[in-house]
Amino acid sequence: MVTIYDAKPGLSRRELLKRGGIGALLVISGSAVISPEHAWGLETSALKPETMATLIQMARDIYPHDQVPDKYYAIAVKGHDEQAGKDAAYKATIEDGIADLDKKSGDGGYRGLGWEDQRVGVLKQIEATPFFQAIRGGLVVSLYNQKEVWPIFGYEGESYSKGGYIARGFNDIEWL
Amino acid sequence: MAASFDLNNDGVVVIIGSGAGGGTLGNELAQKGVDVVILEAGARHEYEDFINDEWGSFAQLAWTDKRTTSGDWRVAKDFPNLPAWIVKSVGGSTTHWAGASLRFQEHEFKTLSTYGKLEGANLLDWPITLAEMEPYYAKAEAKMGVTGTNDWPRLPGNNNFKVLKAGADKLGYKECHTGNMAINSVERDDRMSCQQTGFCFQGCKWGAKWSTLYTEIPKGEATGHLEVRPNAMAIKINHDASGKVTGVVYADKDGKLQEQKARIVAVAGNSIESPRLLLNSASGKFPDGLANSSGQVGKNYMRHTTGSVYAIFDKPVHMYRGTTMAGIIRDEARHDPSRGFVGGYEFETLSLGLPFMAAFLDPGAWGRSFTTALDHYDHMAGLWIVGEDMPRAENRITLHADEKDAHGMPIADVHFDDHPNDTAMRNHAYKQATALYAAVGATRTFPTPPYPSTHNLGTNRMSEKAADGVVNKHGQAHDIKNLFVSDGSQFTTGAAENPTLTIVSLAIRQADYIAAQMSAKTI
Numbered sequence: 001m002v003t004i005y006d007a008k009p010g011l012s013r014r015e016l017l018k019r020g021g022i023g024a025l026l027v028i029s030g031s032a033v034i035s036p037e038h039a040w041g042l043e044t045s046a047l048k049p050e051t052m053a054t055l056i057q058m059a060r061d062i063y064p065h066d067q068v069p070d071k072y073y074a075i076a077v078k079g080h081d082e083q084a085g086k087d088a089a090y091k092a093t094i095e096d097g098i099a100d101l102d103k104k105s106g107d108g109g110y111r112g113l114g115w116e117d118q119r120v121g122v123l124k125q126i127e128a129t130p131f132f133q134a135i136r137g138g139l140v141v142s143l144y145n146q147k148e149v150w151p152i153f154g155y156e157g158e159s160y161s162k163g164g165y166i167a168r169g170f171n172d173i174e175w176l
Numbered sequence: 177m178a179a180s181f182d183l184n185n186d187g188v189v190v191i192i193g194s195g196a197g198g199g200t201l202g203n204e205l206a207q208k209g210v211d212v213v214i215l216e217a218g219a220r221h222e223y224e225d226f227i228n229d230e231w232g233s234f235a236q237l238a239w240t241d242k243r244t245t246s247g248d249w250r251v252a253k254d255f256p257n258l259p260a261w262i263v264k265s266v267g268g269s270t271t272h273w274a275g276a277s278l279r280f281q282e283h284e285f286k287t288l289s290t291y292g293k294l295e296g297a298n299l300l301d302w303p304i305t306l307a308e309m310e311p312y313y314a315k316a317e318a319k320m321g322v323t324g325t326n327d328w329p330r331l332p333g334n335n336n337f338k339v340l341k342a343g344a345d346k347l348g349y350k351e352c353h354t355g356n357m358a359i360n361s362v363e364r365d366d367r368m369s370c371q372q373t374g375f376c377f378q379g380c381k382w383g384a385k386w387s388t389l390y391t392e393i394p395k396g397e398a399t400g401h402l403e404v405r406p407n408a409m410a411i412k413i414n415h416d417a418s419g420k421v422t423g424v425v426y427a428d429k430d431g432k433l434q435e436q437k438a439r440i441v442a443v444a445g446n447s448i449e450s451p452r453l454l455l456n457s458a459s460g461k462f463p464d465g466l467a468n469s470s471g472q473v474g475k476n477y478m479r480h481t482t483g484s485v486y487a488i489f490d491k492p493v494h495m496y497r498g499t500t501m502a503g504i505i506r507d508e509a510r511h512d513p514s515r516g517f518v519g520g521y522e523f524e525t526l527s528l529g530l531p532f533m534a535a536f537l538d539p540g541a542w543g544r545s546f547t548t549a550l551d552h553y554d555h556m557a558g559l560w561i562v563g564e565d566m567p568r569a570e571n572r573i574t575l576h577a578d579e580k581d582a583h584g585m586p587i588a589d590v591h592f593d594d595h596p597n598d599t600a601m602r603n604h605a606y607k608q609a610t611a612l613y614a615a616v617g618a619t620r621t622f623p624t625p626p627y628p629s630t631h632n633l634g635t636n637r638m639s640e641k642a643a644d645g646v647v648n649k650h651g652q653a654h655d656i657k658n659l660f661v662s663d664g665s666q667f668t669t670g671a672a673e674n675p676t677l678t679i680v681s682l683a684i685r686q687a688d689y690i691a692a693q694m695s696a697k698t699i
Contacts, residue, residue: 062542062543063542063546063547064543064544064547065547065550065551067551120543127542136540136542140534140535141231141531141535143534144530144531144533144534144535144550145230145231145531150530153530153550153551153553153554154492154494154553154554154555155496155529155530155553155554156494156496156497157228157229157529158228158229159228159373159374159375159497160228160373160375160381160382161228163371164370164371164372164373164374164382164498165334165371165372165373165374165497165498166370166371166372166373166498168497169335169494169497170332170334170335170372170497170498171332171333171334171335171338171498172335172494173335173338173339173492173493173494175491176338176339176342176616
């Protein structure tokens, strides 16, 4: 049996990680967003952890790649927490943006919408806002510029140190 | 050994910019014993310093000083402060270029005569012909090691080229090969041959691709007649009461203003910075800027009619492996108005890494339509369209009314609207390229909008008559005989071909002219 725990005080991260088996869902604990299944957590310092969890979901809905684990979306949006720590106005933009997103999504909030299409429908309502543009504009660099995700897309990155591709398949196409 | 000239030495030729035009002119003059100071706005990074990483390299090399944009081009919306993807570093954009080295076609020097008057286009014949350029093209090809010339073999084709070639064959295109590239296909000029590394745009870490950084500049320095001064941002060109230019004011590495005296000044800062500098040098005698009695300085900005088409296949391609611009189709480069537009275009393979593909495939796009394209990144092939665009007086570089850079110099605004001919050509090219990839079995194609401009041309154009342009057939200002323009801004029209070979050829030709005029003491 799998039980989902969400934002229940008193459950330590250690406990959460120990329980495991929770699947792809993210869990909020104290000031952290935790993925018990995949044994990673992201501590927030300026933004609410719920906000970070919603940002991670929003990032996936903006650039959905089913083969890319949540961890990389979390890394891609964590800069917003750092920026919010330095800039109160920026923090307000993000928190207000997420609050608005939740409000537009109904009782269960944005993360409560079960289908991607439902969430995308809400995002479409806000895509012209500076909040959405800040998230999307940052994400196009912070997600795709992670060297760790490149192999998932079949991109091999730096090649000089390996002597280029002259002996490593620059002309190995066989199906033409 | 590299020379070092005193700021008060008024016998030197001062060249602004060290790229294809400035770097070549500097070496050519130095070889003739002429003393030269090159002022380069960027830092000096040698080729071992280059980075095989798109964003990392962009931060190292790109000209990212703020510019503004206006007009109907999509770049103004998607990249409002990055109209051009060019370089601020010693070697200029020859560090970043892909290496395609094509001669212009005969009719492309005579566009007004060939195409006739076109509404909304400021067409003009060049004051030079192909026949006059041919010996200089030959010298440039020999200097740069252009494949397919001088018995140098063409480069081997990579996977991206093989897909292009298969499609070209299916469509019946006749002239498809791996190009005329200034990339060593064999060791020559003390430089290695191409190792098919990819990352041509990020600076060739082998030095196999020609760049002034490690060819012209060290050769010029070895004569003892050339000094390259990096981190020297030109602000203003001074002149005397007679109207002759006398020196260049620049901000040095510490931001301190200096003036280098000069016998001759040659401007080679690329087609945004060159007119910006001339306009910013306005004075009581020249209230509209230097060399601007025609009013043409900054006007006729061209960027080539570009665009890309990427296609996804059901099997892997790995287009990023090997030379970035790995092959060409030339059949559409002809002038054939029956296609619905004047002039022509080339197809050249192109590849972006995953980070830049995400940024440029469809800027601003999100959601599954976009991300499923990237999901098949390793199954993608791609090409770039480069065609002749129409010069328009309204497409121009101006000084920003309010915004200034760190040195107090007004920043440049770049205005560009497509001419209907540009749009018709681009749409034709999208259709042809889509058919080409479909013929090889593409399951999905992407007509990708133009990137920030890499070919910036025409803003100080060459003309027979002083009233029509800024410089004469030698790149010499009509108004000021010891002031020259030595970059692509002197192009009268843009032709369908990548501009570097023509810029280098013009610089070699200009060096002969300047040296002869100096000997004759006319300048």
